[in-house]
Amino acid sequence: MPTASFADSLPFILRWEGGYVNHPADPGGATNRGVTQKVYDAWRQKQGQSAQDVRQLSDAEMRSIYETNYWRPARCDTLERKLDVAHFDTAVNMGVGRAVRFLQAALGCQVDGAFGDGTLRAVQQCNDLAKTLVNYCNEREAFYDRLVVTNPKLAVFRKGWNNRLNALRKEVGLPGYEADVPTDYGDADHIARVPDIGEDPIYDF
Known part of the structure; x- marks a missing residue:
């Protein structure tokens, strides 16, 4: 069963995911409500179901x-409330591994992208939630800046990323x-997803 925190956090994510898009500059490809075709195919395969167009994604499947x-x-x-939605939104937009890296950097523990015992201890010992949230969001903003410098064609998504x-x-x-x-995607028609660590070496920095 989904937790109350998950249910409370999801509306913020969906606010920024929009509907079906297939922008040529978006590395995620065809996407519906933030779910890429690749992710949808893999999920349906795990359920023993045949592949279908991501435009047919149901509410239950999406959740x-x-x-x-x-x-x-x-x-x-x-995670504490507020940090959980920040982490969740980052995982959706930038991948779980990168979100964990940002969390580790914000907490000042070893940054390796793996949520192990050391990260859990850092989470449990965190006594300044506000500072951790500031650090976390700053880590994410700095990554967007580096991403546009490395991949200028992604500049079309920068305003939307920063608005989100x-x-x-x-x-x-x-x-x-x-x-x-306001829900403003900037110069594009949606917020582009950033491939996670290992999904595309271009984004591994």
Whole structure:
């Protein structure tokens, strides 16, 4: 059964995922409500079902994919409220491995992309949630900046990425971000997904 925290966090993610898109510059390819065709094919295969167009993604499938592919693997259930939605949103947009790296950097523990005992201890010993949230969001922003420098063609997504990140900062209550952030994808028609560590070497930095 999905946890209450998962149910409470999902609406923020869906706000920024939009509907069906297939932007030529987006490395994720065809995507519906944030679920790429590749992810959908793999999920259906695990269920013993045949592949079908991601445009046919049902609400139940979408919720199950978000929980089993992102919420649980990123260990969002171990995090305090607010940090869990920041981590969940990052896992969806940038992959579980990269989200864990940002979390580790924000907590000041070993950065290896694997949520092991050391990371769990750092989470449990965290006594400054606000500072951790600031650090986490700053790590994510810095990565977007490096990504555009490395891959200039992705600049079309930069405004949307930053709008989503600033909306996340408002969602978790960071000072200076109290104003409403409209759902604005910037210069594209959606927020591009960044391939996770190992999915595409171009993005492994």
